Amino acid sequence: MSIDDLGSWIDESGPAVRRRVRLLMLLDAADYAVISPVSTSRLHALVFLADVLSPVYGFSSLAKRIMKRRIGPYFPDIQWEVDRLVGQGLIDVSGLKKVVEGERVFLDASFTLNRGRAAPILQQLDDEFLSLKDFFRELAGALATVPDSDLDSATQADVTWETGNQGTVIDYGEWRAKNYSQMSADRIGELATEKWGLIANELSPGAKVNLYVQYLKRAANV
């Protein structure tokens, strides 16, 4: 893929391109936080938390809804894009293994950004999406502090995830627009402001994201 091709690829519109851009930036953030290779479950957990916490940074959620599954967040359309990016050589795969969920068998793997090939795209993305990059770095950095053994329970302690019933769709932005994760992050900000008597000292989005991940860590261990 030439630089020009990459440029036009980024300039394309549509949810598929936005999903790919976000995926590459998330994997870049995971790389920066030194948590890659990222397992499928961790990648989808990262995508989910990035989606529900996007409004904290003023971004729109992309998926807006998710099917609540027993094993945690999983977006089929995101996985489809991951597979395309693997095919394009922008993401490397390692650790292939099978996972059994009920009567179904899936292939699990870990993913790493192919930095050599993705660098020109990321450079272009950095210029255009600086605050999105900061958000993803903050989130991946905060999640890096969650021990691997707690990650599943921490993700499932997410307030939006908890509101849904297993086997049903959780809508956090499409029709109901009730994003409990964002509300909780904002609520922590509010409580911190109250607690410290710091009138009008609003917490930054990065601070809220970090504190929300602290909440997930605590909730995972309750």
Next chain:
Amino acid sequence: MSESLAQQLSVSASKEELLRAVAAEDIDQIPLEFGDHARFLVCAVRAVAKRADQCDICVFVHSDAPRADAESHGFSRISHMQDGNGELADRIVLTNRDAYNGFAYQVANGTIDTLIDEIERLSFGTKMAVIWDGQARVATFYPEGVASETVHNRLSVPVDDGDLSQDEVCAALNLIYQDNLSNPSGRTLKLWSDGKLIRAAEDEIERQIKGQMYTYFAGQSRPIKVLSQTHTTAGRCDLVLAQKQQNGKLQLSGVIELKVLRGPQAKDIESTKEGLSQGYHYRMELGLPFATLALFDVSASPNNDDSILTKDQHADHVAEVRVRRFPIYNSPQAWRNAQAA
């Protein structure tokens, strides 16, 4: 958040309770509000300080892609450094601004010189770096990498693990001043442009002091949070220090008010009066154990004598607020002249 939303989140009382606990006890987990440079410095120093065994020497090198940079150089992964995990002694650590996970490479016969040589051999010479000298307990920060060795600042971090005190805050201010502000050739704080004091001198000083204070306490592995521009009913405090107690609660310990003295003396006395009043009222308002007023003298003839500025001030204010005056010189020559005098 409107009441209705708060109520929705309170469906489970335990959830609201957890949110409250995070807001009350985990505020020290919030990353620094300022840029990646200061964040990297503080986190690198804190990673060293977290270790039970004292590390004599190590270097942290910032990388946007630690894994890719470490590849093919024999680095091995190091995780959870902020929790005290992993060997750091005699190592070059490639990591990010949070110095939490990274890749480490051991250098035989680790000295500052061999580590710097190795960094340059690995082509990391232009990457932001922090060298920790555990024997001297000094962190030296190279914002442009060790290749630009003259562009650096340093901070001494004495061992201390008691409750935060007024004496200690003054000692920290003295060290920060000695290390980075007293000698203009050695400091990186840029207060003058074309011979004129910059407009945002107060902001620059506050940013510098806050970052250095943070690093100082991080180096002692003490749970102290430095909050800036905190609004209270008595006004806006420059820096508030809060310490986490053994029961996990954060407690406000003290306030530092910062003022820049530009001269003439009558005006400086007015600035001191305002600073004393602010320090006094913040201390009373927040019920703080101490308040400190740090005066940074950038006038044509800077000096460290605060008595002339405090002698006719409100006695209560002078009694409750400790004052320190720091002369800041605008050129190496002015500094040399002052030393000679």
